[in-house]
Amino acid sequence: MRSKIRAPLLALLIVNVLVMLLGFFTDAYVQLNILFIVVNVLMALSLNLVNGFTGQFSLGHAGFMAVGAYTAVFFVTKIYFAPGLLGLFLIGIYSIAGGLLAALAGYLVGLPSLRLRGDYLAIVTLGFGEIIRVVLLNMEFLGGPRGIAGIPPIPSIQIGSFEISSFYVAFFYASSWAVVCFFSLWRLCYSQYGLSFLGVREDEIAAEAMGVPTTKVKVRAFVLSSFFAGVAGSLMAHFTSYISPASFSFLLSVNAVIMVVLGGMGSLTGSILAAAIITVLPEALRPLQEITGVDLRMVIYALALVLIMIIRPTGLFGDREWPEIWRSWKTTRNLKKQTAAQKQSQSARSSS
């Protein structure tokens, strides 16, 4: 048991120490972007389970995030909220509630629609995302089109005379979710049971013939993915302090798909990298606008995406994970060194 939770705890510790060090040199703008990276990591990881591992093309991720976000926000603004440690605890409970409701939505959407394949599933999930958005537009008690403003941020925590600022608490909270998501998906996907996701992706009929209950497997992947999407939505609500139906437009779903495709379908570590790139790139290009006076940001952003997909059509990591890529890169480098050394010794011999 101890060894099972050691790796996640270590990962959590490392990212938090890194961000704490980073926090000394950065302003609120950079800090907010760091938080968005974590939200997007959660979003991309959860979508990768469906789009990457199980091979089902879902375009409705924003819908599930909306369900999670609105649920959490409803509890925080209308039911009960307190500052300090209790507040963090409550936010945690509400996030889980948002995730569970999103998972329920995922179950209801998934059960009938996951019998469809490919493009048809994409259209159904796309439709679902839009339905959620339109329903929220017309729900007056949730703010309707005006949305809900003044969502409390993650509270700062007072320990004696020492105060942990809101940013660190928020990062700790968000990264805990990301770590939970990453390790649970990792353990799931690379287990004997996880093979069934890949089987469904590769050849559904063969998987069925192997005794994989394919519809069940797909629904399970969809429900788990929706749960984490809902949690990601609730985090996003707290970090932006304002949500409206427009925050969960079709574009958000597309963004999530871009992250999954860019990182590599079926690579969890790839999704993390891609989520970071997609979050940082548009922001990093902002100064360009000040220099040139024209908004070249999106042009370059799009161009960069096109280039990456031309150079690496299967995404940055393909369907492999970082440790594997690192190892194979090292072996090729060693091989190159060896052949170079051999050539040198040969040429030295021939010249003598």
Added chain:
Amino acid sequence: MNIDLPKTPTSQQHEVLRVENLKVDYGPIHAIKGISFSVHRGEVVSLIGSNGAGKTSTLRALSGVLPCQGSVVLNGKDITKLPSHKRVALGLAHSPEGRGVFPNLTVHENLLMGAFSINDRALIAKNLEKGFSRFPRLRERRNQLAGTLSGGEQQMVAIARALMISPELLLLDEPSLGLAPLIVSQIFEVIQELNALGTTILLVEQNARLALKKSHRAYVLETGQVKLSGFSKDLLDNDEVQKAYLGG
């Protein structure tokens, strides 16, 4: 080259599979119009017939990939309404047409997929070892992606994968499809070996002559109905079969 067939089992032996009045529809099209047949323990039974006769549909209905009407009884248990994963758990293994290996999974992972319905790790390891010793070629290539193997090797993967559950009945769909004659005869040797070791096999084949030579009994399907049935030896000499399937 030619391994002698084990003695033809008699009909008194245990019936592994009994199919009565099986019907499969694709929308308004009746692909299978009520066929009945049985497979006894220790037999190789082949279903032969031309394109569109309903051979593959029959196998898919048996393994539960296609919905069907009629009755399918495996070892005395009615499985007609069971979903496919429960049929696998009862010992029905299906090696689908066109090999159906998972191209982007390694050989090893492909075999593990075959054992999906087994929870016993020790048993999985044992069956994996058995599979690798039956197909040493696969052991060499266990970490290679199945899609990069040759056709014959992929067929070996498909058979080894189906054997992972030590099946009561092995459904083989066109193991000779798209393979060179030499490889086909190797594959059929394996099939005979498996049968000699006690595996009951229901074989679907386009290559009627080969199928009849290597099976005990056979059913000839034509447009969704059983046209002829009997011992394979007799069917080989049958005039009608000769004319229609064996090229005179």
